[in-house]
Amino acid sequence: MRTDDDSWDITESVGATAIGVAAIRAYETGREDALFRDPYAAKLVGAVDSEGWNSLMAGTLSGQGAGGDLGAWSMGSVLIARTLYFDEYFAAAVRAGIRQIVILAAGLDARAYRLEWPSGTRIFELDQPKVLAFKARALADDRPAADRREVAIDLRQDWPTALLDKGFEPDQPTAWLAEGLLRYLPGHAQDKLLEQVLELSAPGSRLALNLGTTGDMADEFRERRRKVMADAGIHLDLENLFYPWEDREDPRTWFAMHRWLVTEGDPVALLEDRGRTVPEAAKAGMGAHILMTATKPRGDETQ
Template identity: 45%
Template structure:
């Protein structure tokens, strides 16, 4: 059993759909990607994000256009947070990661806790690439239903793996056709803060065990997620969605992910989100901009 910051328990068999618990946060991220797609200076284009939000019938407003944001009360979190700024930077960072991995000859990719980002459908993958997506069964089922309704075809060999990461996901991944002898591009986006210390360590150990030399890993990491949510304005972020983010995120002390990976022999590069945003010409503002002191992007390479 894992416990959150205030003692919220998550048992191994517990699942969520797209409008409850962590699934609802994935829906919020999809709404932010839809808003980013409307910008003239957009960093990404996600033509499916708005459809996910509309199909979900969320219990709280999830605007997908500037007009919908403008129609909300001025004190709405969507007007204050400017979540799309950060999510645009984050999504672009990891889109670039996969495209660069493909250019380097890596033809196997694994997206951990993939949520509602339809990278298999929206990215131009290198020829011969197989993309594995791991997430809760109900989340993947919902996503595929919406994509089927849009006739959205993947631009790669696409293999969803419906399993909870707290279960034996490595076996399920292998059964789905994953080949540990081939270099792999791994992504852990918006994932680590939801894992307790032991689960994060096990996740990184499993990635290392399954990674052939030449593999790459991209991680969204937070130096101290607990400190972020000591700010009451940020702590209130999930209230419009009926969530207390402090109940979902783990702030226990733990070894930093780049240090763990270096201990396994990986070469790592770390860039803060503010510096990454500057390279993309984006100024992070709003409540999400206050996260930049702790948020960072890690890219790691397993030497050949």
């Protein structure tokens, strides 16, 4: 049961979802035909020291093999597609000269370590204190590829002040990321968070996000996923951690209303364009998943 001020460690409640997505990145990284490589994912998941999570990332969960390939679950496929999409989003942001990056709900995202960043890039990672503390312990021997700064705070609290205290410069354009976050916030908290992003964004700033809508997974797949994971001792009750899709604004319209330019990614095309076969069964769910970038125009661009 979620509450407005709940908190968690990495293995608890919403914290465990960060392990889940890192496990899928580790699984993809281990494939011969991997579409991206995140060498930190396996290290982070391994540090949790759980047989269930280890078998998920190794691809050896019962039912995960023939026909049960993680990629066949729309969520696994979306995760792989969104990793590609957000990696490219950051590459484009730095090509456009942006040097200030804010990763909201960073979880076990290792982009600060694994992507190439121009010198002078500053990356702020925000998440709950215990989640960031776990990550810091697991990656204690690794060096980030940019000036990485942790902001340990709940995103329903006054995170803008905490971010400013860590050296965030609101007059500089920022590339924000909200990956795997919004469904864990109630609609009013999503509105507030996006309004705070707006206030802190200089012209030329952009934000990328993903958001599963109500139909993002057929019941049949949801039940199969739940069972496979429960059999391995992973009790992750995603449906009870999510807040409803129906009680929130669609961020595509929300940003358009605020005169940011919105573009959308297509999770299926992202995979198929790279030669990955997407199972038909996963396509409907993937199509119901929002993958988008919103850009705040500079003064010289039409609004």
